[in-house]
Amino acid sequence: MINTIIFDLAAVLIDWDPKYLYRKIFKTEEEVMYFLQNICTPDWNEEQDAGRTIAEAEEYLIAKFPEHEENIQAFYGRYPEMLGQEISGTVTILRKLKESQKYKLYALTNWSAETFPVALEKFSFLTWFDGIVVSGTEKNRKPFASFYQTLLNRYQIKPTTAIFIDDNPLNVRGAEQVGISSIHFTSPEQLRQALQEKSILV
Template identity: 65%
Template structure:
C-alpha cells in the first residue's frame, strides 16, 4: 500500500529553463542552444547540484572557455531569471494529495544548495512538504542510489510503500531498482490518470 509520495521538483512542480535568461543575451536561438549544449552543459550544472560551490564551477568553465567568460558568469549571476512559474496543474494535484490526509509527501531534488533558498522564498507550496532532500546540501544527487536511500532512512519510509514521480527517466530507473514504484512524469493530465489507476487520487 502506498503511504508516501515523493516528488521531483524541476519540470514537475517548478518550471526552470536557462533559455529564459539566455534569450536576453543571444539574438540567435541556435547560437544560444549551442552554448548551453557545449559550454554550460547539463553535466556541468549537475556538479553544482551535487554540492560543488557555484563560484568554483564558474571559474572552472571560465578557465576552459575564457572567450565566453561574460556569458558563463551570467549562468549563476542571473540564475533567478531562469526560474519560471509553478507548474500549476501539478501543484493542484499535489494539493489534492496533501489535503486527502492519506499520504506523507516529500521532495527529492537535484538542486544547488546555494540557489534553492530562492525557490523556497518564491514558491509557498514547497512548505507543504513533510520534508525536502536537496542534492546540493547532501553532496549527492539522483540517480545515485544512496541519495534515494537517504530520504527513505531520514524519514522512515519503506521503499515498497513509496511512489516516486520524476520527469527524468534515468532517475525513475534508479528508484525502481530500489523497489520504489515510480511514475515517469510527462504532464499533469497523464499523472492524474496514473494516480487514479493506482487508486491514489
Template identity: 60%
Template sequence: MINTIIFDLGNVLIDWNPYHLYRKIFDSDTEIQHFLETVCTMHWNEEQDAGRAIQAGTEILVGQFPEHEANIRAYYGRWDEMLGGGIEGTVNIFKKLKDSSRYKIYALTNWSAETFQIPLKQYDFLHWFDAIVVSGDEGLRKPDPRFYQLLLDRYEVKPEEALFIDDNYRNILAAREMGIQSIHFTSPEDLNTQLGQLNLL
C-alpha cells in the first residue's frame, strides 16, 4: 500500500535547462552542446549538487578552460536564466495528490544548496511538500543509495510503501534496487496514466 510519494524536481516539476541561458550566448545549439559536453559538463554540475562550493567549482573550470571564462562564470552567475518555470501538468498532478490527503509527499533532489533558494522563492508549489531533501545540503546525491536511505530514515518511510518519480533512469534503477516502486518520468500525461493504473490518483 503506497502512502508516500517522492518527487524529483528538475525536469519533473521544474523546467531546468542550461540551453535556456546559453541560447542567449552562443549562436547555435551545436555550440551549446559542445560546451556542455566538454566544459560545463553534467558531471561537473553534479559536484556542486553534491555540496562543492560554486566558487570552487567555477575556478577549477576557469583554470582548465581560460578561453571560456565568461561562459563558465555565466553558468552560475546567470543561473536563474536556466529556469523555464514550473511544468504545469506535473504541478497539477502534485496538487491532486496533495489535495487527496492520502499521502506524505517529499522531494529528493540533486541541487546545489546555493542555488536552491532561487526556485524556493519563485515557485509556491515547492512549499506544498512535507519536506524537501536537497543533495547540496546533505553532501550526497542520487543515485547514491545512502541519499535515498537518508530520506527513508529521517521521515520513517518504508521502501515498500513509497513511490519514487524521476526523469533520470539511472536514479530510477537505484531506487528500485532499494525496493522502492518507481516511475520513470517522461511527460505529465504519461505520469498521470501510470498513477491512474496504480490507483494512486
C-alpha cells in the first residue's frame, strides 16, 4: 500500500531555467544556447548540485574561459532571475495530497546547498513537505542509489510503499533500481492521470 509520495522539484513543481537570465545578457537565442551548452553546462552545474562550492565552480570555469568571467559569475550572482513561477498544476496536486492527510510527502532534489535557500524563500509550498533532502547538502545526487537511500533511511520509508515523481528518465530509473515505483513526469495533467490510475488521487 502506498503511503509516501516523493517529488522532484525543478521542472516538476518549480520552473527553473537558466535561459531566463541569459536572454537578458545575450542578444540572440543562438548566443544563449551556445553559452549554456558549452560554458555553463548542465554537467558543470551538476557538480554544484553534488556539493562543489560556487567559489570553486567559478574559479574552475573562469580559468578555462576568462573572456566570459562576468557571464560565468552571473549564473549564481543573479541566480533568482533563473527561477520562474511555481508549476501551478503540480502544486495543486501537491496541495490535494497534503489535504487528504493520507500520505507522507517528501522532496528529493538535485540542488546546490548555497542556492536552495532562494527557493525556500520564494516558494511557500515547500513548507508542506514532511522532509526535503537536498543533494548539495548531502554531497550526493540523483541518479545514484545511495542518494535515494539517504531519504529512505532518514525517514524510515519502505521503498515498496513509496512513489517517486521526476522529469528526468535517468532519475526515474535510479529510483526504480532501489525498489521505488516511479512516474516519469511530463505535465501536471499527465501526473494527475497517473495518480488517478493508481487510486492515489480521486
